[in-house]
Amino acid sequence: MERRRRDPIALNARANLAAIAFATLLLALLSAGQARAEFTVCNQTLDVVNLAVGQKVDDADQTDGWWTIGANQCVNVIREELTNRYIYIYATDVFGHAILAGSTDMCIERRRFSIRGITECWQRGHIAAKFLEVDTLEQVRWTFFLTGSAP
Numbered sequence: 001m002e003r004r005r006r007d008p009i010a011l012n013a014r015a016n017l018a019a020i021a022f023a024t025l026l027l028a029l030l031s032a033g034q035a036r037a038e039f040t041v042c043n044q045t046l047d048v049v050n051l052a053v054g055q056k057v058d059d060a061d062q063t064d065g066w067w068t069i070g071a072n073q074c075v076n077v078i079r080e081e082l083t084n085r086y087i088y089i090y091a092t093d094v095f096g097h098a099i100l101a102g103s104t105d106m107c108i109e110r111r112r113f114s115i116r117g118i119t120e121c122w123q124r125g126h127i128a129a130k131f132l133e134v135d136t137l138e139q140v141r142w143t144f145f146l147t148g149s150a151p
Contacts, residue, residue: 038077039087039136040143043069047093049146053077054106054118054131061118063106063131065090072144081140088131099148102132107133141145 043049052065055078067083069075078087091099107121108129121128136142 008119029092038076038081038141039108040074040076041069041089041146042055042074042143043146045099045146045148046071049051049093049099050096050130051075051077052108052113052129054090055086056084057116061106062114063090063096063118064114065108066112067112069146074083080107082136082142085136087103087134088135089134089143089144090129090131097148098130100132102130104131104133105129108132118119133138 039053039078041051048071049069050065051067051069052063053067054063054064067075067077088102088104089100090102090106090108093099104118105117105121105128106118107124107126109115109126113126115126117124134142134144
């Protein structure tokens with residue numbers, strides 16, 4: 001049986017090609033993994049939750065809702081880099097019962113909403129709810145994990 005001699009230049013070229021292909025694939029995967037979302041909420045409970053978010057927008061308090069987050073799912077709720085240190089969240093189960101122990105009064109609606117201002121909710125025709133304050137420590141990206149189901 002004749003033994004073939006391997007061409008070291010051809011082997012080197014194949015190795016370089018493989019390295020380039022791997023680097024390209026790795027770069028594509030890393031780029032795809034860099035989500036534009038800057039505030040993400042992950043539901044680590046076994047229940048579906050509905051989420052509302054409060055924050056300062058143009059020097060005014062604003063609440064927005066609703067995001068539905070399935071069990072063991074994450075949702076990107078703020079897609080820009082965070083400019084507020086504090087973000088406020090309010091979460092309910094599918095029956096509308098609050099599942100977070102918050103202390104900051106803000107306004108919500110039963111259906112999808114965007115409300116400017118957090119005072120006099122009832123007088124303005126909204127529902128008052130206690131939002132949980134999340135300190136993002138002035139980071140531009142933050143992920144909050146919902147882990148419990150009792151307020």
